[in-house]
Amino acid sequence: MAAERTSLSHLEERDPEGPERDAETLPAARPAERMRELLPAIEPERRLNDWGRSERIEGIFDQTLVEFFYRYWFRVEVEGIENVPSDGGALLVSNHSGALPPDAAMIAKAIREEHSRPRPLYLTVEHFFKGYPGFSMLVPKIGGVAAHPANVHRLLFDERQLVLVFPEGRKGTEKLYKDRYRLRRFGRGGFVEAAMRAEAKLVPLCVVGAEEAQPVFAQSGLMQRLTGLIYFPITPTFPWLGPAGMLSYLPAKFRIRFLEPIDTVELGGAEAVHDKALVQTVSQEIRARIQENLHEMVAKRKSVWFG
Amino acid sequence: MVRVIEAPPDPKTRRVLVTGLSTYWGGRLAQALEGFDQVEAIIGVDSREPRHELERTEFVKVSTRHSLIQRIVRAAEIDTVIDTRLIVNSIVASPRDAHENNVIGTMNILAACFGSDSPVRKFIFKSSAMYYGSEQDDPAFFTERMPRPHPARTSIERDVADAEEAVADFAEKRPDVDVTVLRFANVLGPDVDTSFTRMFALPLVPMVLGFDPRLQFAHEDDVVHALEHAAFHRVPGAYNVAGDGVLALSEAIGLLGKRAAPLLPPWGTGIFAGPLRRLGFRIPDEMLNLLRFGRGLDNRLYKAVGFVYGYTSREAVLRLGEHLRLDPVISGRASDYQYEREVEEFLRWSPHVRRQRSERDGVAADHEPLGI
Numbered sequence: 001m002a003a004e005r006t007s008l009s010h011l012e013e014r015d016p017e018g019p020e021r022d023a024e025t026l027p028a029a030r031p032a033e034r035m036r037e038l039l040p041a042i043e044p045e046r047r048l049n050d051w052g053r054s055e056r057i058e059g060i061f062d063q064t065l066v067e068f069f070y071r072y073w074f075r076v077e078v079e080g081i082e083n084v085p086s087d088g089g090a091l092l093v094s095n096h097s098g099a100l101p102p103d104a105a106m107i108a109k110a111i112r113e114e115h116s117r118p119r120p121l122y123l124t125v126e127h128f129f130k131g132y133p134g135f136s137m138l139v140p141k142i143g144g145v146a147a148h149p150a151n152v153h154r155l156l157f158d159e160r161q162l163v164l165v166f167p168e169g170r171k172g173t174e175k176l177y178k179d180r181y182r183l184r185r186f187g188r189g190g191f192v193e194a195a196m197r198a199e200a201k202l203v204p205l206c207v208v209g210a211e212e213a214q215p216v217f218a219q220s221g222l223m224q225r226l227t228g229l230i231y232f233p234i235t236p237t238f239p240w241l242g243p244a245g246m247l248s249y250l251p252a253k254f255r256i257r258f259l260e261p262i263d264t265v266e267l268g269g270a271e272a273v274h275d276k277a278l279v280q281t282v283s284q285e286i287r288a289r290i291q292e293n294l295h296e297m298v299a300k301r302k303s304v305w306f307g
Numbered sequence: 308m309v310r311v312i313e314a315p316p317d318p319k320t321r322r323v324l325v326t327g328l329s330t331y332w333g334g335r336l337a338q339a340l341e342g343f344d345q346v347e348a349i350i351g352v353d354s355r356e357p358r359h360e361l362e363r364t365e366f367v368k369v370s371t372r373h374s375l376i377q378r379i380v381r382a383a384e385i386d387t388v389i390d391t392r393l394i395v396n397s398i399v400a401s402p403r404d405a406h407e408n409n410v411i412g413t414m415n416i417l418a419a420c421f422g423s424d425s426p427v428r429k430f431i432f433k434s435s436a437m438y439y440g441s442e443q444d445d446p447a448f449f450t451e452r453m454p455r456p457h458p459a460r461t462s463i464e465r466d467v468a469d470a471e472e473a474v475a476d477f478a479e480k481r482p483d484v485d486v487t488v489l490r491f492a493n494v495l496g497p498d499v500d501t502s503f504t505r506m507f508a509l510p511l512v513p514m515v516l517g518f519d520p521r522l523q524f525a526h527e528d529d530v531v532h533a534l535e536h537a538a539f540h541r542v543p544g545a546y547n548v549a550g551d552g553v554l555a556l557s558e559a560i561g562l563l564g565k566r567a568a569p570l571l572p573p574w575g576t577g578i579f580a581g582p583l584r585r586l587g588f589r590i591p592d593e594m595l596n597l598l599r600f601g602r603g604l605d606n607r608l609y610k611a612v613g614f615v616y617g618y619t620s621r622e623a624v625l626r627l628g629e630h631l632r633l634d635p636v637i638s639g640r641a642s643d644y645q646y647e648r649e650v651e652e653f654l655r656w657s658p659h660v661r662r663q664r665s666e667r668d669g670v671a672a673d674h675e676p677l678g679i
Binding site for chain 2: 041045047052127131140145146151
């Protein structure tokens with residue numbers, strides 16, 4: 001996205017509203033908003049959308065596995081669902097844990113079940129998944145989108161969708177059981193920049209329970225290299241039970257708390273994106289709020305299994 | 308339809324030079340341009356004879372030697388050059404020939420349009436979305452401002468990048484010339500022959516095991532119309548041209564009513580493509596990554612300058628499906644046109660030929676010139 005061609009200049013740079021253009025034909029909206037109106041129309045006959053998301057496959061998962069885990073296994077409890085905006089783009093920022101993290105699916109399900117106006121949630125994933133056979137087919141079908149800044153911007157700004165991001169990224173899923181509920185570094189604040197550029201709301205949220213659902217005791221560097229996976233965790237069931245071991249979670253009680261949203265327009269919106277100090281401050285603040293709430297939730301919890 | 312910033316019409320396009328007249332696109336475009344009355348002259352150049360029947364386009368058999376093309380450009384006072392020669396399929400030409408055509412040829416054509424006294428004031432280059440490549444860490448939708456994230460992997464991709472660089476360089480040095488670069492997605496259609504139309508014609512469509520790439524297509528008519536749009540409007544810059552909608556490969560195969568065969572292993576795909584080759588289907592190198600990672604384009608910029616697509620990606624696939632089912636029934640269509648110089652010259656220049664201008668068909672008939 002960075003380097004721009006100077007020679008083949010575009011509308012927005014040169015001559016967008018050139019002298020020969022008739023003033024009446026100029027719409028009032030800004031070019032970027034005008035571009036939003038040019039998004040492809042939805043073709044109702046299609047079962048997939050342009051991101052490769054499949055309502056059918058998602059529905060199958062939703063009614064079986066996800067339903068079972070959400071209702072009976074993790075017995076998810078949700079707080080502050082009203083903090084998820086009903087319209088407009090919003091970036092949900094969460095803590096992350098677990099070998100094959102169940103948190104994303106539970107957050108998406110929580111919005112579907114509890115929100116007054118449920119919307120699909122897009123989950124940003126590592127580029128790794130697009131290159132690994134099997135994952136490459138499945139991940140986009142259930143709402144995974146590669147964590148490319150351009151993808152996040154299109155989802156938030158142009159399509160006004162809900163996007164979930166784990167700023168800890170791999171560092172979050174790699175962390176071991178002994179480090180549970182200790183947030184890792186939040187990258188370089190790229191997620192704040194993305195939300196500001198898209199003038200989308202930032203919604204921090206905390207998940208308690210995922211750390212105990214699939215405790216990771218160790219990481220095997222050798223096996224990671226041999227299998228080509230992004231990491232190779234040792235859990236109570238993996239790799240002993242094979243790939244199925246990845247899906248065997250302990251029945252920890254899940255709590256999801258959505259915190260009050262941050263309006264990036266008030267922070268200065270797209271113009272303030274280059275203010276690195278501001279971006280870092282917001283990123284730190286979100287991290288601190290999530291950490292604080294996690295501590296509070298863990299402190300209040302009487303039992304890992306029964307809440 | 309949304310109101311958009313329509314590009315101003317360009318009524319000054321009068322005398323057009325089409326390079327690569329004997330390629331599918333050159334021929335189709337020349338046929339289409341013949342339908343526009345404001346186009347006074349259409350000159351086509353190529354080293355081979357045209358394969359499309361043309362009414363008033365004049366054909367000059369010439370290689371891409373720039374001195375000869377320069378003489379034609381100046382003598383005919385060409386104001387618009389449309390370059391349709393680019394080879395994007397490594398099967399139809401050896402890497403060396405492709406390079407000669409794609410890079411050296413483009414440089415020669417540009418050189419022929421150079422010079423401050425050159426009559427050329429518009430240059431339209433038919434490029435390809437291959438410019439962006441296809442990799443694991445690509446964005447889901449390429450916009451025109453994104454450069455290739457990784458260096459080119461195959462010779463054809465390198466050619467496209469080099470050719471575009473030459474065109475961009477020309478645009479920089481000649482700011483008075485409107486340079487339009489159109490980057491087309493993979494084209495489908497009943498007439499055009501591309502790696503994808505060949506692949507989709509197989510009884511079982513091969514896929515790479517464990518991958519279901521997102522792909523976007525353009526219909527062949529939209530390609531011709533997109534070139535026309537650039538000819539008759541002022542749209543300097545680079546634009547993606549691809550139908551609305553990005554399809555998963557499995558979805559496209561389903562639309563065609565075919566079966567997918569995930570035969571290609573995810574590792575060492577190139578080696579296992581051998582047996583397929585024996586079955587009559589060669590997977591070109593530049594397609595291997597596409598079958599794995601796919602490619603999506605942001606097609607909004609060209610819509611913003613007033614272009615209206617006739618087909619979505621899905622409709623392009625459906626049209627191809629209809630054609631594939633019908634083709635065995637109506638085989639042996641009128642593709643046996645042969646260029647005969649004497650006949651063509653008689654038809655163009657003899658005072659005894661009566662031209663019935665209303666009897667045009669093809670692209671022009673279903674597409675009105677936009678407000679000119």
